Amino acid sequence: MFLRISNFKTGVLLFKNMSKMKLSHYHTLKIENPKEFVYNVQINRPEKANAMNNTMWLEIRKCFDELNENPDCRVVVLSANGKFFTSGIDLYDMMNLGEEISKHDDIARKSKILRTFIKTYQDCLTALEKCDKPVLTSIHGGCIGGGVDLISAADIRYCTQDAWFQIKETEIGMAADVGTLQRMPKIIGNMSTFNELAFTARKFDSSEAKEIGFVSRIYNTKESMLEHVMNIASNIAIKSPVGVQMTKRSIIYSRDHTVQDGLNHIGDWNQILLQSEDFVKASMAVATKDKTPTFSKL
Numbered sequence: 001m002f003l004r005i006s007n008f009k010t011g012v013l014l015f016k017n018m019s020k021m022k023l024s025h026y027h028t029l030k031i032e033n034p035k036e037f038v039y040n041v042q043i044n045r046p047e048k049a050n051a052m053n054n055t056m057w058l059e060i061r062k063c064f065d066e067l068n069e070n071p072d073c074r075v076v077v078l079s080a081n082g083k084f085f086t087s088g089i090d091l092y093d094m095m096n097l098g099e100e101i102s103k104h105d106d107i108a109r110k111s112k113i114l115r116t117f118i119k120t121y122q123d124c125l126t127a128l129e130k131c132d133k134p135v136l137t138s139i140h141g142g143c144i145g146g147g148v149d150l151i152s153a154a155d156i157r158y159c160t161q162d163a164w165f166q167i168k169e170t171e172i173g174m175a176a177d178v179g180t181l182q183r184m185p186k187i188i189g190n191m192s193t194f195n196e197l198a199f200t201a202r203k204f205d206s207s208e209a210k211e212i213g214f215v216s217r218i219y220n221t222k223e224s225m226l227e228h229v230m231n232i233a234s235n236i237a238i239k240s241p242v243g244v245q246m247t248k249r250s251i252i253y254s255r256d257h258t259v260q261d262g263l264n265h266i267g268d269w270n271q272i273l274l275q276s277e278d279f280v281k282a283s284m285a286v287a288t289k290d291k292t293p294t295f296s297k298l
């Protein structure tokens, strides 16, 4: 029995390490693997200005869950096809939801449907944070409503000169509820500016996004942005996956906890991870000026 279990485990390990994991088929996303260990997730509903319909929300969660488990993926670049990055939530889906709710008379029944809906969509975007692989977003054109929630859950944001952003929820009579209000103030570190953008729902352009620290860099064209972002992604992908993935986990944990809690968290993890082969390999490479240490898949 023991032998059989250990053979099974070895088989799983071999499968994970040697064969490329098969990707699921997506209807609203296009996935490519343009460079070693770099995956490009493209929002792909251009005929509807990349409006985020129910399928897209669920596919975002599934895709990032899968990439988290995929040992061939070390970095994700999130971009979009078509004229807009995304026009936000699909307003026709919202109308259908309204019809669904109206079938019930009782407030508790209606509310339960809405709560499940909101929690599900929150989880779909939190999947970007739960994915240990860094997520770099390349934004062009308009990024509206739910799009701002989406990119706020990413680790790094880049955009083109023509990009514009809008926390549009107050304009459609709601408070943003899937991450913008929780994550974006921590990204830009300025409540006054954030509050103005959230209350007024006014558009802000790429220069303002850079000025307030929402994006890291602006590019003239989408092509030049993608070329540069892919290079940054590759630069991350050649690093130890143990080091990079734990760094992401520690950054997110520390954002949501006290300094002491964050220190305890990384102390607990590193007592294990400093025993990894990656630490020895990477340290040796630095000491011997070897520029190309290779790390096993993780």
Ligand SMILES: CCC/C=C/C=C/C(=O)SCCNC(=O)CCNC(=O)[C@H](O)C(C)(C)COP(=O)(O)OP(=O)(O)OC[C@H]1O[C@@H](n2cnc3c(N)ncnc32)[C@H](O)[C@@H]1OP(=O)(O)O
Pocket: 047, 048, 049, 051, 052, 084, 087, 088, 089, 090, 091, 092, 117, 118, 121, 142, 144, 145, 146, 147, 168, 169, 172, 177, 178
């Ligand atoms: C628990 C829920 C949490 C989530 C909350 C999220 C909230 C939000 O996202 S608030 C923001 C909602 N979005 C909007 O208000 C944007 C609405 N769209 C527009 O303002 C314009 O369409 C846009 C400026 C994006 C583009 O304008 P343009 O003139 O260039 O193109 P259009 O002809 O208007 O659009 C092209 C086709 O796309 C369809 N479409 C665009 N946006 C949406 C959308 N949000 N939902 C559904 N469909 C959308 C549009 O109908 C056109 O389709 P067709 O008529 O079939 O050609």
